Amino acid sequence: MVSNIYKSYNWTLAELHAFCLICECQNLSQAALRLDMSQSAVSVMVQRWRRAIGDPLFVRVRYGVAPTDIAIALRDKLRPLLEGVTLALTHPQGFNPAKSTRAFKIHMTDIGQLVFLPGLNNFLVRRAPGIRLTVKNLAWETLEAGLSSGEIDVAIGSLPMIKGRVHSRLLRHEHYVTAMRKGHPLAKSELDLAAFTSADHLAIDATSSGHSLVESALRSMSMRRNIALAIPHYLAAEQILSKSNYLLTVPDVAVLSFHDPKAFHIVPTPLELPTFDIRLHWHERSRQDEGIRWLRNTISSLFEKR
Known part of the structure; x- marks a missing residue:
């Protein structure tokens, strides 16, 4: 049961980001490094949250900490709100591809780079010259986590192993x-x-x-x-x-x-x-992100085989 203290606890935006980061990292030392804080400071912050929520939030496991059910439920509610705040602060007037200087991160294998990258890059040079691309080739077992954490914005390929809160759109059927x-x-x-x-x-x-x-x-x-x-x-x-x-x-x-x-x-x-399908994949976390929505629509319009 959630403590009444929670109702009056003054969470800061930085604390909410830190909470979600610890849920993602499941390791206080790694979270402290990414937050540029000492591990003891992070531990003190977690103790404050525990008193406020009335729940342990994180329990020790062999290689770090695991979020409790309440922590997971809280993270799932906070994540879209925090993403909305970030988007509002970074793009207060909405996303304009012609004027944007945003950097997008895309997963492609070497064949994906051969097939899709030249056409996508040429389109961006003409229509969105300020936008930058970083292409990554993540290990298959890390793709879902990469989409969830924002390490990559979208993934292109035959990736049937991706599950969870990931959506996809068919680009082409291959043999x-x-x-x-x-x-x-x-x-x-x-x-x-x-x-x-x-x-x-x-x-x-x-x-x-x-x-x-x-x-x-x-x-x-x-x-x-x-x-x-x-x-x-x-x-x-x-x-x-x-x-x-x-x-x-x-x-x-x-x-x-x-x-x-x-x-x-x-x-x-x-x-x-x-035979196999080549699909465009994105995480549910990006559903309100106008930039990623534009990128998805651009890739689909360029490469979807009709």
């Missing part, structure tokens, strides 16, 4: 293809599984490339392919593929984003590989 240079000997006829497995392959050993899916599909049939060259990203893939007899199996959108996709012979991969 895997196999590409080779136009003069490749195998470009003269239909590519079958025997020819596929006997050929030399260029493999992009990245989570976004589908490399592991191809290997798993072949192993399930007790088959293997000859990977002549494996690289960690897409940077040199087009140049290597254009000057070799390698095959490259990747999402269709990756090949279409090459500088000159017409220089390649693109065919269906002779394996049963899953």
Whole structure:
């Protein structure tokens, strides 16, 4: 039960921000560093809150503290209010993309940067020249927390592992293809599984490339392919593929984003590989943020495949 003291306790805006930060960090030392305060000062502040609320708020666990149910409920009510205050103070006249100097943070894999970043950047240069972008490639297991905390504003990709209070919008439905240079000997006829497995392959050993899916599909049939060259990203893939007899199996959108996709012979991969969706993701916390709403609408209008 909430104490009557709570009704008369004079919470400051800084304390409310600190409370939500501790709920996020679940560690007083980390919160103290981010607040530029001593840990003892943070502990004293937490004690004041406990007396005011009449609840422990945070209980010790092995690697820090865990918020109680009351703390979580309070945080969920405070977070949208604090975000509204921040937006009101930083953008008192609303969001104007043509005049804004805001920095947005976007999660994209290397294939996402290849496919979406040039077009988005060109649009911003023309329509919103003061806006800055920071592109991050977070580990999949940290994406939901990154969206929740504001470390990133939106995420683009095939990210079915993201749950919680995260919304998404479909940009495009994708499938895997196999590409080779136009003069490749195998470009003269239909590519079958025997020819596929006997050929030399260029493999992009990245989570976004589908490399592991191809290997798993072949192993399930007790088959293997000859990977002549494996690289960690897409940077040199087009140049290597254009000057070799390698095959490259990747999402269709990756090949279409090459500088000159017409220089390649693109065919269906002779394996049963899953299709997947590329989606734009954002957290519920940003629902009142006019800037992030504008960014979402911009990305959708540029890249949504209709």
